[in-house]
Amino acid sequence: MSKFDSIRPFYDSEVNGALKEVAAHPMMKAMMNFTFPEKKDEEWTGQLLKTHSIRDFQINFIYHSVQKVLAVSSSGLTTSGFEKLQPNTAYLFISNHRDIILDTSLLNTTLYEHGLLMTTSAIGDNLVKKPFLKTLSRLTRNFIVHRGLSSKAMLEYSLLNSEYIRDAIFSQNRSVWIAQREGRTKDGMDLTQKGVLKMLSKAAGDLPLQDYLIKLKIVPVSISYENDPTDMLKMPELLAKAREETYVKQKNEDFRTLMSGIMGQKKRIHISVGDFLDDEIRSIFKEEKTVNKQLQALAGVLDREIVKNYRLWPTNYIALDLLNQSEAHKGQYSLQEKMEFEERMSAGLALNNPVAVKNFLAMYANPVIHKEKMQLLAT
Template structure:
């Protein structure tokens, strides 16, 4: 048994068996009927029976599913920065995280479109408790982040994941995607948690951890949705935090959020890949002799890239102006866009509750606030 078996996706040799065992699952039928509405079930079933690799499954099925999601629930995906990346080269993509499934799916569609190495992507094991969803994630090259562990188990799990990510990048020539923090950003404030970088560094074989990070070719990724399809679903947790209460998830909450993110309206979406972090690592190494300070400095570099390259939409400016009772950004949106946004949030949340109302608006407004720290938002 490989030491990575508890967290790894399927090997290609396991793909066909997993697909054949799932052929009659109602969720697979729903996915295929959504993706190929004019194709008889027997046709896609026969095609799946002939599929023997993750790449074939991703290109012939998942890629098509994502295109259908974009067609049905968005006004299109735009990208920038991908021309900086080299073919056949693996990168460690560290990304802000808004949607459970789409963030990585859209990045992989963009990487494939640009002829680049697609990623193995981290996903919390709390999100794949249903057997079919676990199978689907392993067919889509997800590896598991184990949640709700004791401190001792967490240390062992983090070390295993770090070693696996390094194995993918260094031995399998496979890019890796990981979120800059545990869980999705609920309040629009994208920030890299040092714990994530410390976990990545556990596999380091270098005297200085910055030399190890240089080998990984870190690329920050900024993804922004004009409308967050799960915005209202994030409100109960923000409300609990405001009251200093421990938030307990409802049964199936993660699964409902996962589906809402896929089918909910997003309007426009943009993904920007930042510059590969290289020379900054040399500067950090010379400026700081303490590894904790070095990791904090690297987190700041990643944040600077993600926040500066985050695409602001009219919804962000509208929310900022409503929240701060100003017209500072009135030239960045139309009256119709403002009316549409107001109607949306009045329909989705309890606007009589100031905590919920302001929390919802801040979720959209905070990227503007963050960008203003660098230069005038635009």
């Protein structure tokens, strides 16, 4: 028994058995028929049953699924900054989080194409309640983050997650992906939660915290979608927040959001890898004397790097101008792009609801506002 059994992905020795259990599942059939429409079921099934490692499953199946998703639901993926990373080196990628599955899938696709180590990635247990999804997540090297626990249990699992991340990077030489905050950003404001960094710090052990954070090789990652495929699905929660109400998810809401994120139209996508934070970490620990202030300052550095490298699209500028009822950024988009955005908004939104319209526009406008604010603070 491993101390990480309650959260870890499959070992390679478990992969073939897990694949045999789900090979005939309707969702596996649907996924494979989408990915390999030219192949008969017996062909992909035969290859699946000969697969004995997570890497082989990712390369021979999931990679092709991601390429198919990009082909049918986007105008393409561009990347920057990956040349900074070294082969056979484990990193801790801390990223903004917009889509449940695609954020990590696209990052791993890019890492694979650059000959770099793919990640083990954090995923909330609320997203893998269906047995098939839990198996698939473990087959794609996800580790579980438990939600909605008692305070005592939350502390225990927080330490376990922290120790797993340390073990993955230091012992397994495996890169790790975690989001900068719990859950996806729904309002377009990508802000790092200090609690995420506090969780990371729990496994420092005998190492001074500064040395431990540097040894983790933290890399900020920014991912941006021209169209958020789940923008309309985020509206009920944003409206509840605007009314200062507690939002209660509907049954199967997470699953519907997951599928919409994968198949919904995204237009252009960009992933950017930021600079290493070693110098910033040393500077923070030199200036700040308490752990609380050190982690808060590190959260601020991550915010700055993630926002700086976030790719802004015409949709972001259009939304800001519509929100302000101005044309201040009209040089950033065409009339056709503005018409397309307005059509998208009117198709899914009650335009006679000013609160809904404001929240929808803010979702796209906030990345511009946030970036402009960060640029002012840097001057």
